Amino acid sequence: MPSQEAITQTVNRYLALVATGTADEILPLYAADATIEDPIGSDLRRGHDAIREFYAGFQDVKKETELAELRVAGSEAAFLWHLRLDAGDSRTQISPISLMTFDEDAKITSMRAFWSPSDVQVL
Amino acid sequence: MPSQEAITQTVNRYLALVATGTADEILPLYAADATIEDPIGSDLRRGHDAIREFYAGFQDVKKETELAELRVAGSEAAFLWHLRLDAGDSRTQISPISLMTFDEDAKITSMRAFWSPSDVQVL
Numbered sequence: 001m002p003s004q005e006a007i008t009q010t011v012n013r014y015l016a017l018v019a020t021g022t023a024d025e026i027l028p029l030y031a032a033d034a035t036i037e038d039p040i041g042s043d044l045r046r047g048h049d050a051i052r053e054f055y056a057g058f059q060d061v062k063k064e065t066e067l068a069e070l071r072v073a074g075s076e077a078a079f080l081w082h083l084r085l086d087a088g089d090s091r092t093q094i095s096p097i098s099l100m101t102f103d104e105d106a107k108i109t110s111m112r113a114f115w116s117p118s119d120v121q122v123l
Numbered sequence: 124m125p126s127q128e129a130i131t132q133t134v135n136r137y138l139a140l141v142a143t144g145t146a147d148e149i150l151p152l153y154a155a156d157a158t159i160e161d162p163i164g165s166d167l168r169r170g171h172d173a174i175r176e177f178y179a180g181f182q183d184v185k186k187e188t189e190l191a192e193l194r195v196a197g198s199e200a201a202f203l204w205h206l207r208l209d210a211g212d213s214r215t216q217i218s219p220i221s222l223m224t225f226d227e228d229a230k231i232t233s234m235r236a237f238w239s240p241s242d243v244q245v246l
Contacts, residue, residue: 040196069203071220071237073163078220078237080192080203097194097201097220114194114201 004072006106011077014100014108015065018083023055031107038113039096062086068095075102084123091123127195129229134200137223137231138188141206146178154230161236162219185209191218198225207246214246 010029017026027048036045036054045054062085069080077100084093096115100108133152140149150171159168159177168177185208192203200223207216219238223231 040199069218069220071239071242073237073239076163076237078201078222080220095192097192097203099201099222114196114199116194116196119194 001075002102002104002106007072007075007077007100007102008070010102010106010108011070011072011079011100012067015067015081018055019063019065022059023052026055027052029108030111031103031109034108035110036112038098038111039115040112062088076100077102093121093123094119095121124198125225125227125229130195130198130200130223130225131193133225133229133231134193134195134202134223135190138190138204141178142186142188145182146175149178150175152231153234154226154232157231158233159235161221161234162238163235185211199223200225216244216246217242218244 014026014029017029030048030051033047034051036051038054045051064082064084064086066082066084067079068082071078078097080095080097082093082095084091094115096113096119098111098113100112101110103109137149137152140152153171153174156170157174159174161177168174187205187207187209189205189207190202191205194201201220203218203220205216205218207214217238219236219242221234221236223235224233226232
């Protein structure tokens with residue numbers, strides 16, 4: 001089982017890279033056959049190609065992330081975080097609750113994000 | 124799939140009953156073969172007998188609950204909440220992130236709670 005510290009590091013690195021990194025920088029945080037369900041209810045994306053495509057879709061948007069609450073248990077994490085999107089003339093915030101599972105090396109094996117369009121706040 | 128409103132009602136009713144209800148009052152919120160993993164990493168409890176035993180263990184403790192953040196997606200919910208325990212001479216707070224899945228009738232089919240002893244705050 002990965003250590004709580006290693007999981008915490010992966011989560012923090014993930015949020016930093018979601019804010020300012022590229023899809024190719026995020027990718028090594030994920031295990032090869034990892035899955036993404038973001039938001040919950042959307043089609044599952046599996047594997048690095050699908051994951052790269054997901055993050056590439058918004059890597060050029062100006063944004064900030066902030067970790068609000070993190071709980072690590074076993075080889076899993078649940079965290080509430082804020083994603084602020086700056087489109088120049090409009091600033092919006094989404095605050096998902098995300099779930100991740102991790103492998104022995106604290107690489108993400110699955111990521112699921114609870115949020116819906118009705119959660120988007122205009123700042 | 125249960126409606127978001129029905130799921131929200133179940134979550135709010137659950138937190139109200141965790142605060143002031145008995146195990147027998149909480150039980151009808153759960154489907155017959157529901158499972159509990161609280162905290163994550165502990166043995167899974169399955170079915171009404173095991174669930175009653177879980178809640179009976181602390182039904183007589185004076186406590187308050189507060190819903191902080193709720194996300195509902197599909198037939199699932201994730202929520203951050205506060206549990207304040209009042210043992211007379213000591214007051215403590217735990218703030219779990221809990222996950223629930225629901226059946227068609229918005230009864231809870233599984234509950235998993237992310238928290239650990241290190242998250243307990245003395246108030």
